[in-house]
Amino acid sequence: MKENKLGNIIKSQAIWVVFIVLCVGFTIANPRFITATNLLIMLRQVAVWGIASVGMTFVILLGDIDLATGSVITFVNVLCSYLMVHMGVPMALAIIITLAASTLIGILNGFMVSTIGIPALIATFATQTAFSGIALIICDGQPINGFTESFKVFGQGKVGPVPVPVIIMIICFALGAFILNKTYFGRYFYAVGGNIEAARLSGIRTGRVKYLVFALSGFFAGLAGLVLLSRVNSGMGNASLGYEFKVITCVVLGGVSVSGGSGRMSGVVAGTFIISALNNGMVLINLNSWVQNIVLGIVLVLAVGFDCYQKKRQAN
Amino acid sequence: MKENKLGNIIKSQAIWVVFIVLCVGFTIANPRFITATNLLIMLRQVAVWGIASVGMTFVILLGDIDLATGSVITFVNVLCSYLMVHMGVPMALAIIITLAASTLIGILNGFMVSTIGIPALIATFATQTAFSGIALIICDGQPINGFTESFKVFGQGKVGPVPVPVIIMIICFALGAFILNKTYFGRYFYAVGGNIEAARLSGIRTGRVKYLVFALSGFFAGLAGLVLLSRVNSGMGNASLGYEFKVITCVVLGGVSVSGGSGRMSGVVAGTFIISALNNGMVLINLNSWVQNIVLGIVLVLAVGFDCYQKKRQAN
Amino acid sequence: GTRDDGTIKVGITIQNLSNAYWAGVMGKLEQEMEARGWEYTIVGCDNNAGTQVGQVENFIISGCDLIMVHPADAQSVEGICSEAMEADIKVMCWDDPMENTTANWVLDNTELGREIGKTASEFINEHYTKDEKAQVTVIGYPSTKVLLERADGIKEGLEENCEDNYEIIAEVDGLEAPEAQTNVETVMSAHPDANVFVGVCAGAMIGSNEALLAEFGKGKIPENYGVITTDVTLQQLDSLKAGNEAVRAIVGFEGSNEDTAKACADMFERILSGDDFSSGKNIYRAIGPITLDNVDQILKGM
Amino acid sequence: MSEEYVLQLQHIRKEYPGVVALKDVTLELKAGEILALIGENGAGKSTLIKCCSGAVIPTSGKIIVNGKEFSSMTPQLASENGIAIIYQEFNNVKELSAAENLFLGRPIRKGIVIDKKAMEEEAAKAFEQLHIKIDPKAMMKDLTVGYQQMVEIAKAIQQNARILVMDEPSAPLTSAEVESMFEVVELLRKKGVSIIYISHRLEEIYRLSDRIVVIRDGEYVKTLITKESQVEELIQLMVGRELTETYPPRGNCIDKNEVVLELKNVTGNGDKNINLKLHKGEILGLGGLVGAGRTELAEMIFGSVPKKSGQMFYKGKEIDPKSPREAIDLGIALVPEDRKRHGAMLGISIKNNINMPIYERNSRFSVIDEKLEQEIAEKYQKNMAIKTPNLNQLIKNLSGGNQQKVILGRWMAANSELIIFDEPTRGIDIGAKYEIYKLMNDLVEKEGKSILMISSEMEELMGMSDRILVLAEGNMTGELNKEEFSQETIMTYASAASNE
Ligand SMILES: Nc1ncnc2c1ncn2[C@@H]1O[C@H](COP(=O)(O)OP(=O)(O)OP(=O)(O)O)[C@@H](O)[C@H]1O
Ligand SMILES: Nc1ncnc2c1ncn2[C@@H]1O[C@H](COP(=O)(O)OP(=O)(O)OP(=O)(O)O)[C@@H](O)[C@H]1O
Ligand SMILES: [Mg+2]
Numbered sequence A, B: 001m002k003e004n005k006l007g008n009i010i011k012s013q014a015i016w017v018v019f020i021v022l023c024v025g026f027t028i029a030n031p032r033f034i035t036a037t038n039l040l041i042m043l044r045q046v047a048v049w050g051i052a053s054v055g056m057t058f059v060i061l062l063g064d065i066d067l068a069t070g071s072v073i074t075f076v077n078v079l080c081s082y083l084m085v086h087m088g089v090p091m092a093l094a095i096i097i098t099l100a101a102s103t104l105i106g107i108l109n110g111f112m113v114s115t116i117g118i119p120a121l122i123a124t125f126a127t128q129t130a131f132s133g134i135a136l137i138i139c140d141g142q143p144i145n146g147f148t149e150s151f152k153v154f155g156q157g158k159v160g161p162v163p164v165p166v167i168i169m170i171i172c173f174a175l176g177a178f179i180l181n182k183t184y185f186g187r188y189f190y191a192v193g194g195n196i197e198a199a200r201l202s203g204i205r206t207g208r209v210k211y212l213v214f215a216l217s218g219f220f221a222g223l224a225g226l227v228l229l230s231r232v233n234s235g236m237g238n239a240s241l242g243y244e245f246k247v248i249t250c251v252v253l254g255g256v257s258v259s260g261g262s263g264r265m266s267g268v269v270a271g272t273f274i275i276s277a278l279n280n281g282m283v284l285i286n287l288n289s290w291v292q293n294i295v296l297g298i299v300l301v302l303a304v305g306f307d308c309y310q311k312k313r314q315a316n
Numbered sequence C: 001g002t003r004d005d006g007t008i009k010v011g012i013t014i015q016n017l018s019n020a021y022w023a024g025v026m027g028k029l030e031q032e033m034e035a036r037g038w039e040y041t042i043v044g045c046d047n048n049a050g051t052q053v054g055q056v057e058n059f060i061i062s063g064c065d066l067i068m069v070h071p072a073d074a075q076s077v078e079g080i081c082s083e084a085m086e087a088d089i090k091v092m093c094w095d096d097p098m099e100n101t102t103a104n105w106v107l108d109n110t111e112l113g114r115e116i117g118k119t120a121s122e123f124i125n126e127h128y129t130k131d132e133k134a135q136v137t138v139i140g141y142p143s144t145k146v147l148l149e150r151a152d153g154i155k156e157g158l159e160e161n162c163e164d165n166y167e168i169i170a171e172v173d174g175l176e177a178p179e180a181q182t183n184v185e186t187v188m189s190a191h192p193d194a195n196v197f198v199g200v201c202a203g204a205m206i207g208s209n210e211a212l213l214a215e216f217g218k219g220k221i222p223e224n225y226g227v228i229t230t231d232v233t234l235q236q237l238d239s240l241k242a243g244n245e246a247v248r249a250i251v252g253f254e255g256s257n258e259d260t261a262k263a264c265a266d267m268f269e270r271i272l273s274g275d276d277f278s279s280g281k282n283i284y285r286a287i288g289p290i291t292l293d294n295v296d297q298i299l300k301g302m
Numbered sequence D: 001m002s003e004e005y006v007l008q009l010q011h012i013r014k015e016y017p018g019v020v021a022l023k024d025v026t027l028e029l030k031a032g033e034i035l036a037l038i039g040e041n042g043a044g045k046s047t048l049i050k051c052c053s054g055a056v057i058p059t060s061g062k063i064i065v066n067g068k069e070f071s072s073m074t075p076q077l078a079s080e081n082g083i084a085i086i087y088q089e090f091n092n093v094k095e096l097s098a099a100e101n102l103f104l105g106r107p108i109r110k111g112i113v114i115d116k117k118a119m120e121e122e123a124a125k126a127f128e129q130l131h132i133k134i135d136p137k138a139m140m141k142d143l144t145v146g147y148q149q150m151v152e153i154a155k156a157i158q159q160n161a162r163i164l165v166m167d168e169p170s171a172p173l174t175s176a177e178v179e180s181m182f183e184v185v186e187l188l189r190k191k192g193v194s195i196i197y198i199s200h201r202l203e204e205i206y207r208l209s210d211r212i213v214v215i216r217d218g219e220y221v222k223t224l225i226t227k228e229s230q231v232e233e234l235i236q237l238m239v240g241r242e243l244t245e246t247y248p249p250r251g252n253c254i255d256k257n258e259v260v261l262e263l264k265n266v267t268g269n270g271d272k273n274i275n276l277k278l279h280k281g282e283i284l285g286l287g288g289l290v291g292a293g294r295t296e297l298a299e300m301i302f303g304s305v306p307k308k309s310g311q312m313f314y315k316g317k318e319i320d321p322k323s324p325r326e327a328i329d330l331g332i333a334l335v336p337e338d339r340k341r342h343g344a345m346l347g348i349s350i351k352n353n354i355n356m357p358i359y360e361r362n363s364r365f366s367v368i369d370e371k372l373e374q375e376i377a378e379k380y381q382k383n384m385a386i387k388t389p390n391l392n393q394l395i396k397n398l399s400g401g402n403q404q405k406v407i408l409g410r411w412m413a414a415n416s417e418l419i420i421f422d423e424p425t426r427g428i429d430i431g432a433k434y435e436i437y438k439l440m441n442d443l444v445e446k447e448g449k450s451i452l453m454i455s456s457e458m459e460e461l462m463g464m465s466d467r468i469l470v471l472a473e474g475n476m477t478g479e480l481n482k483e484e485f486s487q488e489t490i491m492t493y494a495s496a497a498s499n500e
């Protein structure tokens, strides 16, 4: 058991080692990288993905996937700004309605996956497609802006030197870790992801667990969408094309197995930080944006590959 | 056994029924839909996805997925046109080199999935990211054009009234069905997709099967890329963004289970035709392109959902 | 400049770097900046405002002297641009009349659309009458504001400049060539006499030109068929120059890519040298049609 | 004993597409009794008992628990009504600890927060009661098959259920573990728990049960009082005919001069310095406790896992198979112990399952000879008496025993010379067992093949083997010739290493 724990620590640290190596590398290339200002900016940039990654972690732990995340973020952007600007709904109410709507989209996904039995990849892809259309219809392809100043707080505000989105992200990570490790339904996520039939026969209402997880994924995506909206201060019908893959990358880099049943929140934090360091650092060192894609692909393969290869060797 | 076959026929026909209903609906809305000219145009438009879907079918049968398809198509576009235009390589040789390169990308995916053990979703996503960068670097973001007239045949030529790409697609479908039903490789695909460990212990070299399947997926994507290149007559660094999901949709609509081990080529043909009818018909009836997205999402859910719900009920 | 060694550093973020027009202009702009001995970073934000805000943040931290944004959504980058201004960094906006900038190099997209419409009208007026109306297809891409404005402008331009001799029979998507080609084929199948195609970008032109070539064959495209869009890329110019394809005119900007890049770099110089834009910081870009008459001149600078 | 029934399954019918698994079966469990449920493979035992937890929803029929009638069950309802079930297939979550598996679905918690420590303490107590040393914090995936089963048993007991259903609980266990399980079962009986016990091992039935229910082909046959019944009668009721011998006799067909397989100091995969010789026509038994490393040895011979050192000789030539394919091509076959995971390819047909290793052989330019494929499948369906309406049936629709027959058929079809059987009759009924034994005899006697047989059933090991090798903790601890066979000797060797 001791051995096991040690093994786990080393494994999760492998990701942190990658992060530190990256940071050292970027700092050598451009010393500005390691300044507190830049690190905070770096975290602020990744906050949207970090927040959404908490919900995505749950979904992937279940062995499913949520491709709707990007569309939900876009939809939230458009819906919330439409409510505030075109319908004059007060900010607090608009936020509540928006979060409820994003959670409902999650529940719709849960319904398709759990009750109808459509594989999550397909169900959430359909949701993605449909809601990207709906978002564009709502805003008629036009950006919507003109929010109250107070709305800017979520995306642009600061508490001392720390940006509010970073604080929201940290709270979400902590909440995610708490749910996974301390609550009974968090443990159910592992059980359902590991062996759904065994979980069902042990009296776990697996259907409800799936609904819950997709609803949470919708909720966190909604929250991420609000932060993004407040950050860019304008609701657009294509705010977050392809964000789902950014978020999935954070989660998977963090060592959560796409076949479900294993992974930890701390790894996802590391995965998110790596993506954030890469995004920020590659611009700081003037890397051509086409080359950036190549680097991203290679880092993903190396980080995940190392983990997978270890596991594969252990299995023998 | 009779009963079983009948059941299968009905199941595969459910997809064909959807196709026919769509066709009837579009014809009522716009009688031009059903003209031979339009049907041929419709098939020509979908040929690129149809060709790539053959390889994707194999991959999904294995329970894996190939997100690199879109990038491979783009890469092939750029590489082949670069070879022909900027390096003066003769057409036939350029085609051979290009197909070899796309197959090699497939083998690279196979290596990552089979030898290193990276989940296909991640491995091929990394390939996608990296090769979209490579394609842009090769062409420097610029379209490459000025091919010989003879190169146009693959995408724009006709044999009698039938466009060459449609003929290529039909040959690919037939080849796919032949591989799946008549050769031992096909049996291996089902076995590995169903239970990889049992397959290995029955003497199947499962690693090689994975390599083969990803190589085939790369090859068919390469072929699709060549047809696209010849069709648009210009190689671009962003020719086929998101094509992988179009192709996956064709395959999954056709009833191939994303968890692997079950599905038939005839279903995929139907799935491809449905997508093609939708794409063509929705433009014919002047449907707003935002609404088109919503319709696509709903059709996908209905078609796959029906199948999944049936299976779920049967399982009890 | 704030750089330690005195060199000037420019950060550029544009909507989309994998687009032929942008890749072409940026390639020339790189040459211009190299010639002036500047350092630069060019990134694309894939039409994503959130990404773009992050990119501007990165430019600020990396110590740029000048940041140029080609905004995915101008409103979204106002905030971060004001931060850049506060940090004593010069900011230039390409396309939109933004507030928190030193100067704007403005392209009025509705105006550009109108110009496309006007150019198309000339072609239509030449070939069609009240009795034999032009069957016009508008190729747009309604998911971005810029392209939406262009499409609306096109319709206005047609209305203003045409007599009652045209009819819009379809509006389809076509940002990239394959999509445009597919949709144009479908339109031609629905309306066999669709003959004029007007679009908002290079992809629309390349795609519909190719669809017409496939339909009729090179040199056999009827005279009264035509494709007219904007964006200046080599492929479009080649098609125009060839004369036996469907491209009839392109609405361009300063001229060739080189001209555009030079004009842009000149703007950079003016801003960096501390020119005072307080009287009028919106510099409007020139728009004008490219036809067989001036195509050779433009091709020289591509 | 009161005459009141605590559980009644009345007129249960269950249809699957193409198969009627149960036709009107009724089963009634009295308070405090142990009711044995027996029947051939595919008789419908597992299906029947799955109905009382909602794991299977019956097509028609009634379920009455303590007088309350349920038209349909769910796992939650079953548990609320005091029913606990140990399923034939494992039902654990590999990525959770033993303790969490023990409390799966009903964790000890305060509000929404779980109490890990309390669960671990309770689990430790439960394991102690079963006399097993399992670390409650150990991940399930790190436990052997036998230990995983013990966790399942502990889990069922932990629930303090009033009704306990056990579907072949002893199948993956060794005799020592079976003993401690029996003690617990006796204890539960004393506490008044009512138990349904399913097993193919009749000696267990006689030792534990009060009454016996026999079903055959999805139909109720008869209920007997255990004390008044005869083994012969039971077997006849189960298989519908008379069986005289348990182990069919076999003439001496060993060719001492020809060594088919020889291992010299083979080390790796948890085994150390294994030496053995298998002659042509011989059945060599491998005995030992759970975790002795027998499966691991088989994996090395079959090329599934590489060996670290030592030499292997097959028919005099040194071999080092790097994959099962190479081993199969040499003429070696392995009938694996975990049928669902390693043997059957559940989603494909019986025909394809049988032909899988020989497709390449029976193809021309990669194209399969479909006529030959059909012939081979038909031949081995007949030989192995596989119960199925047709060969295109998916193998997952067969009962455990019939699945095993398909796997055996596969290796017969592959024409293997050396066949390794890992627990060949695990979970297989008496009638089918006898057929398999006869087949094994035919293989060595008539076809000159050689067999390496791993078995945890002492009777079977002694009944079938010509010689027995015993392993303990990866070491070879003893070799017995036929005349030395006795349970005591084998047990002594099997526990040798741990006594040192
Ligand atoms: N999911 C299923 N689909 C179709 N048929 C099934 C399914 N499950 C079981 N059957 C059929 O039901 C019958 C009873 O199977 P069951 O597993 O209950 O037998 P059993 O008595 O437990 O056998 P064993 O002793 O081998 O475990 C078999 O004929 C089997 O083919
Ligand atoms: N997945 C695993 N991880 C770690 N150790 C394992 C694993 N599987 C087995 N072992 C160890 O390998 C050894 C052999 O176990 P196994 O149960 O396979 O032996 P066996 O002789 O085949 O027993 P059986 O009687 O079940 O056939 C044991 O010491 C066990 O603890
Ligand atoms: Mg059973």
Ligand SMILES: [Mg+2]
Residues within 6 Å of the ligand: D294, D295, D296, D337
């Ligand atoms: Mg074993």
